[in-house]
Amino acid sequence: xxxxKVVLVILLLSFVFCEQPKKQEFVLKTSxxxxxxxxxxxxxxxxxxxxxxxxxxxxxARIVSLLSPDKQxxxxxxxxxxxxxxxYQKAKTPFxxxxxxxxxxxxxxxxxxxxxxxxxxxxxxxxxHLHGGPEGFHNQVWEVVSADDNSIVMTYLSKDGEMxxxxxxxxxxxxxxxxxxxxxxAYKATTDKATPINLTNHAFFNLAGQAKGSINxxxxxxxxxxxxxxxxxxxxxxxxxxxxGSPFDFRRAKTIGQDLNQxxxxxxxxxxxxxxxxxxxxxxxxxxLDLAARVVDPKSGRQMDVxxxxxxxxxxxGNFMDGGDIGxxxxxxxxxxxxxxxxxxxxxxxxxxxxxxxxxxxxxxYQTQSIYRxxxxx
Numbered sequence: 001x002x003x004x005k006v007v008l009v010i011l012l013l014s015f016v017f018c019e020q021p022k023k024q025e026f027v028l029k030t031s032x033x034x035x036x037x038x039x040x041x042x043x044x045x046x047x048x049x050x051x052x053x054x055x056x057x058x059x060x061a062r063i064v065s066l067l068s069p070d071k072q073x074x075x076x077x078x079x080x081x082x083x084x085x086x087x088y089q090k091a092k093t094p095f096x097x098x099x100x101x102x103x104x105x106x107x108x109x110x111x112x113x114x115x116x117x118x119x120x121x122x123x124x125x126x127x128x129h130l131h132g133g134p135e136g137f138h139n140q141v142w143e144v145v146s147a148d149d150n151s152i153v154m155t156y157l158s159k160d161g162e163m164x165x166x167x168x169x170x171x172x173x174x175x176x177x178x179x180x181x182x183x184x185x186a187y188k189a190t191t192d193k194a195t196p197i198n199l200t201n202h203a204f205f206n207l208a209g210q211a212k213g214s215i216n217x218x219x220x221x222x223x224x225x226x227x228x229x230x231x232x233x234x235x236x237x238x239x240x241x242x243x244x245g246s247p248f249d250f251r252r253a254k255t256i257g258q259d260l261n262q263x264x265x266x267x268x269x270x271x272x273x274x275x276x277x278x279x280x281x282x283x284x285x286x287x288x289l290d291l292a293a294r295v296v297d298p299k300s301g302r303q304m305d306v307x308x309x310x311x312x313x314x315x316x317x318g319n320f321m322d323g324g325d326i327g328x329x330x331x332x333x334x335x336x337x338x339x340x341x342x343x344x345x346x347x348x349x350x351x352x353x354x355x356x357x358x359x360x361x362x363x364x365x366y367q368t369q370s371i372y373r374x375x376x377x378x
Contacts, residue, residue, distance in 0.1 A: 027083060028044065028055060028065060028328065029083075030043070030044045032044075032084035032085065032086075033057050033059070033064075033084065035086075037059065037085070037141050038141065040141035041141070042058055042059040042085055043057065043058060044056070044057050044064065045057070045147050045152050046149075047149065047150060047151065047152065047176070047177045047183075048149055048177070049149075049179060049181070051068065051374070052066065052067060052068045052181050052183070052374055053065070053066070053067040053075070054066050054067075054175065054177060054183055055081075057085070057088075058141060058142045058143070058144050058154055059085050059088060059141055059142075060088070060098035060099065060137065060138040060140065060142075061137065061142045061154050061156070061173050062081075062088075062096065062097035062098035062099065062138070063079050063081070063097035063175075063201065063203050064081040064097060064328075065077050065079055066078050066079040066183070066203070066374075068181070068302060068374040069302075070301055070302055070376065071300065071301030071302075071377075076208075076209035076300065076302070077209055077210050077328075077329075078205055078206060078207050078208075078209060078210070078302065078304075079205060079210070080096055080097070080203075080204040080205075080206065080210050080211075080327055080333055080338050081096055081097055081210070081327065082096065082325075082327060082328055083327075083328040087326075087328075092324040092325050093324075093325055093333070094138060094139070095131055095138050095202040096202070096203075096204060097201070097202065097204070098137065098138035098201070098202055099137050099138070099142075099173050099187075099199060099201055099202075100131045100132060100137060100138060100198075100199065100200050100201070101136060101137035101158070101171065101197070101198075101199050102132050102158060102165050102169060102195065102196065102197050102198070102199075103131075103197065103198045103358070104131060104132070104199060104200035104202075104314075104342060104344050105130070105198065105200075105314060105342070105344060105346075105347035106125060106128045106129065106130050106233075106234060106235055106347045106348055107121060107129040107196075107348055107350060107351070108128055108233075108235045108348050109127055109128060109129075110123045110128060110129035110164070111351075112196065112350035112351055113350075114166065114194055114350070114359065115194055119164055119165070119166060120164055121133055121163060121164040121165070122134055122135075122163060122164060127233060128234075128235060133163035133164070135162075135163060136163060137158070137199075138202070140156055142154035142156045142173070143155050143156065145172075150176060150178070151174060151175065151176035151177070152174070152175050152176075153173070153174045154172070154173050154174075155170070155171060155172045155173075156171045156173075157170055157171075158170075158171065160192075160193065165196070166194065166195050167192055167193030167194065167195040167362075168191065168192045168193070169189055169190075169195060169197065169360075170190050170191070171187070171199070172188040172189070173185065173186070173187055173188075173199075174186040181373060182371050182372065182373045182374075183371070183373075183374075184370075184371050185201050185369065185371075186367075186368075186369040187199045187367065187368050188366065189360065189365070189366040189367075190364070190366070191361075191362055191364075193362060194359055194360070194361050194362065195359070195360055196349070196350045196358050196359055196360075197358060197360045198344055198345045198349070198358050199366075199368070200310075200314075200343055202340060202342060203340065204318070204333075204338035204339065204340050205295070205338060205340070205341070206337060206338045207295060207296070207297035207300060207302040207303075207304060208297045208300050210327055210328070210329055211329055211331030211332070211334070211337065213337065214257070214334075214336050214337060215256055215317070215318065215336060215337065215338060215339045216255060216257025216260065216317075217255055217256075217257065217298065217299075218255065218256050218295055218296065218297050218298075218339070219253045219254065219256075219296040219297075219298065220253060220255070220256050220293065220294070220315075220339075221250055221251070221252065221293065221294040221295075222250035222251070222279050222292070222293050222315060223281055223282050223290065223291055223292055223293065224243065224250070224279035224280055224282060224292075224313070225242060225243060225280070225282055226240045226280040227241060227248050227277050227279045227280060228240060228241070228277065228278045228280065228312075228346055228347070228355075229241050229277075230268065230277065230347075231271070232271050234271060234272060234276060234347075235347065235348050236278065236346060236347050236348050236352060236355075238352050238354060240280055240354075243279075246268075247259035247260075247262050247266055247268075247269055248268065248277065250279075250315075253294065253296070256275070256317055256339065260274055272319060273319035274319040274336070275316065275317040275319070276316045276317070276319060277314070278312045278313070278314050278344070278346050278347055279312060279313050279314075279315060280311065280312055280346075281308070281310070281311055281312060281313060287368075288309065289308065289309050289369065290307060290308070290309075291306070291307055292306045292307060292308045292310075292341075292343065292370075293305070293315075293341050294306075296377045298377075301376045302374065302375075302376065302377070303374070303376060303377040304372060304373065304374055305373040306371070306372055306373075307371040307373070308343035308368075308369075308370040308371070309368045309369055309370070310343040310344055310345060310368055310370065311345060311356050312344050312345060312346050313341055313343050313344065314340065314342040314344055314347075315340070316339060316340040316341075316342070317336055317339050318335065318336045318338045318339055318340075319335070319336065321334055321335050321336065322334075323335070
């Protein structure tokens, strides 16, 4: 009788063990993120609760990995990233997961005028300035002020003249997770001289998991009645255009790939090689934390909701990925294998009088936040 009970217990334990949700094989080693750049130390930090895990490095203040469960409870890594600091430094696409600054997105010909002075920024995207320039915030080592299981606070001082921008800009970024399975990104900055500022995070997502195929079958909703059309260099024309009747209408969820076949006939899709455009968000009130986007992967069931205080969001569909970068799981970052949703002010705002202001003045505090909520679609 005792023997039968022992056998029964073993069988039950075996069944439970087999039924335990699996976790995607994890490959990050803290030691691969511990180095020095310019005399400043880099490291890898983990934020976690019972549902999500977020790995952050202070090199570029970037998200390296974000693990969340699918409808089977299996944890998967939904953010593209690399295995080491060395891999980030040599990446063909340098903006993975990082904080972008001083100015996210493009500034036409790298030039703007402020208080009667003309400023020239580095050109690093055809004839334009992109994402703060080649030595922007993504290439800097941030100082870690505090870190625990739920949050990390980092600061960076961008000195007067860095990448051509005026003023000493003191920046603080906080990543925090909560029991709603939300990742909060909060930004704060002050300056001693008037300067443009437009901070964002540039994580590339695939809700099926990194290198798990095309994102064209993901369902996307964007809470935007308008977008800002661009020229061939992806600089806004200054127009606020309705999405009505166009491939840019995501007000009701549709697959990302549904209208990409119109690229041959739609000028805006052709210029972007697909979607690489700023959407003008429908806001309850200026600065309100509103739902901006919802993405669902039908296969895994993972859902991501994006809330932001920002007036715009850049939707990029991975059009310029070509497999030239190899990620942390040994797979290439393929064409349209990921997407980005960058909460932001509009591109080229310093040169567009009808766009929301992006000039921070001395005595003012730049402050904004965005939230990425992870769940399983019902």
